[in-house]
Amino acid sequence: MDYGSPPSAIFRIDMQRFLERAERAAQLANRYPAAREPLKFFAGVSLFQDSRGDADQLCALILRIGPPAMRDAARHPEDNAWIQRVLGEMDPPQSAATHSNRACPKCGSPPQLGVLRPCGDGSALYLACSLCRHEWTYPRTECPHCGRNEEDILQFAQTEDYPHIQTLTCEECQRYMHIIDLGKDSQAIPEADEISAQPLDIWAIEGGYIKIYPNLIGL
Ligand SMILES: [Zn+2]
Ligand SMILES: [Zn+2]
Numbered sequence: 001m002d003y004g005s006p007p008s009a010i011f012r013i014d015m016q017r018f019l020e021r022a023e024r025a026a027q028l029a030n031r032y033p034a035a036r037e038p039l040k041f042f043a044g045v046s047l048f049q050d051s052r053g054d055a056d057q058l059c060a061l062i063l064r065i066g067p068p069a070m071r072d073a074a075r076h077p078e079d080n081a082w083i084q085r086v087l088g089e090m091d092p093p094q095s096a097a098t099h100s101n102r103a104c105p106k107c108g109s110p111p112q113l114g115v116l117r118p119c120g121d122g123s124a125l126y127l128a129c130s131l132c133r134h135e136w137t138y139p140r141t142e143c144p145h146c147g148r149n150e151e152d153i154l155q156f157a158q159t160e161d162y163p164h165i166q167t168l169t170c171e172e173c174q175r176y177m178h179i180i181d182l183g184k185d186s187q188a189i190p191e192a193d194e195i196s197a198q199p200l201d202i203w204a205i206e207g208g209y210i211k212i213y214p215n216l217i218g219l
Contacts, residue, residue: 055087058083059074086216092109092132104129109129111213114128116180116181123183143173148172154170175210
């Protein structure tokens, strides 16, 4: 038996998913004051999803604690992509119309972030879906957006403030994505920790890179 092979996909218990990330976001809001407001908003949205609220309740939440730039969205919820995405996360589609390993094999959506999970003596890279949060294995030497794997095309940046987060950038397609290392922080909830990494987003954007897929706070 090979104890070093990672499972090809990771499923989390759906019932706990939104509650877990709300609790983690609240903890991170204390640790990272620079990202406190987006983390608190993300925690509020996650609790709304945990309670399985409807569009009217989501609009009321935006007007109460959302960033000012989102207030218009709350007035036209039916054709707002962000509101439909938040509601869609609660009931993601179960069929994928894709054969690319750079899209979610369960629902076909693009990856939001990378997750390094301890495996044997090292770790295995998974991509986490931006909609249903399903995770699938992906080669560490390939760009998760354009698929190129030439030497030196991928760069990995890190700062002292975020020892468990790397920012992958691709010189070929100029895209970037954060990777959460669960070997360095086993308590991390990838989608919540990614929101806390706002300064890394600003660093990447100022460097001319575009996020592969924006997170729920639009970065
Ligand atoms: Zn998916
Ligand atoms: Zn690329």
